[in-house]
Amino acid sequence: MTGRPVDPDPTSAAAPPAGRGAWDEGDYHLDERAALRRVAGLSTELEDVTEVEYRQLRLERVVLCGVWTTGTLVEAENSLNELARLAETAGSVVLDGVIQRRDKPDAATYLGSGKAKELRDIVVAEGADTVICDGELAPGQLRQLEGVVKVKVVDRTALILDIFAQHARSKEGKAQVELAQMQYMLPRLRGWGESLSRQVGGRAANGVGIGGRGPGETKIEMDRRRINSRISRLNRDIAEMKTARDVKRSQRATRHVPSVVLAGYTNAGKSSLLNRLTDAGVLVENALFATLDPTVRRAETGDGREYTLADTVGFVRHLPTQLVEAFRSTLEEVGDADLILHVVDAADADPEAQIRAVREVVADIPGAATVPEQIVFNKSDAATPEMLLRLRSLVPDAVFVSARTGANLAELREVIDTRLPRPDIEVTVLVPYTRGDLVARLHERGEVLHTEHTAGGTLLHARVGAALAEALRPFTSAGVP
Structure with missing residues (x-):
């Protein structure tokens, strides 16, 4: 799904000037702006009827459309390819995809009235029953585009909400997704004709009184x-x-x-890393938004210090505002963390865009902007050498790992050990053998530098936090070396 369309006529107005690559922003002719570009390689329709034959009847058959307003053609095609993966995750068969170059989406029909009719011809030719738009459409745009193409129109926001609804498992996750869906649905309720009338009477009905009232509270009002x-x-x-x-x-x-949070783009491999680092046994699936419910597991550094590792919901380009608000209580784990492991798919076509999208969402989480970040490029075994070289120059201090093969996980653990906050109070205590619980707490929450077993108890030299230092105060004395 990464192929680019080839213009059959290189001398046409749609071709870029000689010596230039993809069209730059603002550098295009009128014909180029008006054209609908077919995006190659998007079809996921089953050709062999023996392959789960019933899917052809059950799944929606969709055509994708997008408006390319800024950036390069490659970026626009990457966005539509991602929309295709979202549609597949939702359970659809992608038949075709088109992009139009415009200054901004048409206020009435998103693509423009003429191109909407061309889209209708594509829908009829492909036998599609749904059109998915790569953007959030206003209620009026949805209605008018549906009126032209004569099939159901879904925007990117509704598609992501549908995927979240399918994958939510916990009570909190289901409530958060339902809240986001309700907030999205509220301004998009439809009603026509007398279904919009309200119950009135007396002066409110121009003095008509009885007989001049509407039918009462209508369905849309209810x-x-x-x-x-x-x-x-x-x-x-x-x-x-x-x-x-x-x-x-x-x-x-x-x-x-200490707390470490795994944050990153959807399907970047956060759950796989969590399983590798903690043996958590979390669901791992090669699908977008496979994880919605946060998972917190206990882990240890190389020197035995305890910390928590939390998996969070994945992000995506143009993540709906309703979802960010609904999942705010879950995302607060990121703002309260001591370290963010920002997981990036090194094998993705545009990993830099993934980094930008995640950082935009993290910036909106209270307190998250001040939390240290460590970039972790996952799936490095699937990335090309050229991509790895480019990413190393882009983020010199990044860690390159593979959760699938286990490559460089030891290096990642060392980085976590180094970047986690360390206890800052140094103590030397003689703990009686009857207080083994304190020795265990020292190993769990402190950094033990030296241990010696004596006749009077366990002699420990360690760095601890303020609370543990206070608990150990009775066991420190001038006689302790």
């Missing part, structure tokens, strides 16, 4: 009221769940356990 009530209920439920999550987080903070 739907709007019910959605608003549901949104309020979901907000309360999520707030209660957030309280429980905050309690667990505060307990870890009280114990001074």
Whole structure:
């Protein structure tokens, strides 16, 4: 799905000037701006009927469309290729994809009225039943484009919300996804004719009174009221769940356990890394947004210090605002962390765009901007040598690993060990053999520099946090060497 379309006529107005690569922003002719470009390699339709024959009946058959406003053609095609992977994850068969070069999407029909009719011809020729647009469409754009193409129109936001709804498993995850869906749906409720009328009477009906009233509360009004009530209920439920999550987080903070968070683009391999580093047994699937529910596992550094490693929901270009707001309580794990492991797919066609998209979302999370970040390029075994060389020059201090093969995981553990905050209070204590619990706490939460077993107990030289130093105070004395 990475192939680029070839213009059959290199002398046409759609071809770039001699000596130039892809079209740059603003450097295109009128014909180029108006053209619909077919994006090669997007079709996922089954050709062999013996391959799960029923899928042809069950799955939606979709045509993708996008408006290319800025950047290069390669970037626009990468965005549509990602939309194709999203559509496949949602359970659709992608038949075709087109891009139009415009200054901005048409306010009425997204592509423009003429090109919308051409899109209708493609839909009829391919036998599609759905059009998916690579952007968030206004309610009016959805209605008018549907009126032209005569099939269901879905935008990128609705597609991502549908994927989230399929993958949510926990009670909190389902509530967060439903809240985002309700917030998206509310301004898009439709009603025509008398279904929009309200109950009126007396002066409000120009003095007509009885007989001049509308049919009362209409279906669209009832739907709007019910959605608003549901949104309020979901907000309360999520707030209660957030309280429980905050309690667990505060307990870890009280114990001074450092926290590491795995953040990154969807399908970059965060869950695979979590399994490799902690034996967590989290679901690993080669699909977008396979992980929605956060997972926190215990891990240890090479010198035995305990820390937590948390997996988070993956990000994507143009992640819907509704989802960011709904998942805010979950994303707070990132803002409270001591280190962010920013996982990037080294084998992706545009890993730099992945980094930018993730950093845009992280910047909106309270407190996350000040948390140290460590770039980890995963899937390095699948990346080309040229791509690895480019990424090493782009991020010199990055760690290149492969969760599939286990390559360089030891180096990643060393980096985590180095970058995690260390206890800053140095103590020398003689702990009686009857207080083995304190010795265990020292090994879990502190950094033990030296251990010696004496007749009076265990002599330890260690670095600890303030709370543990206070607990050890009775066992420090002038007689301790």
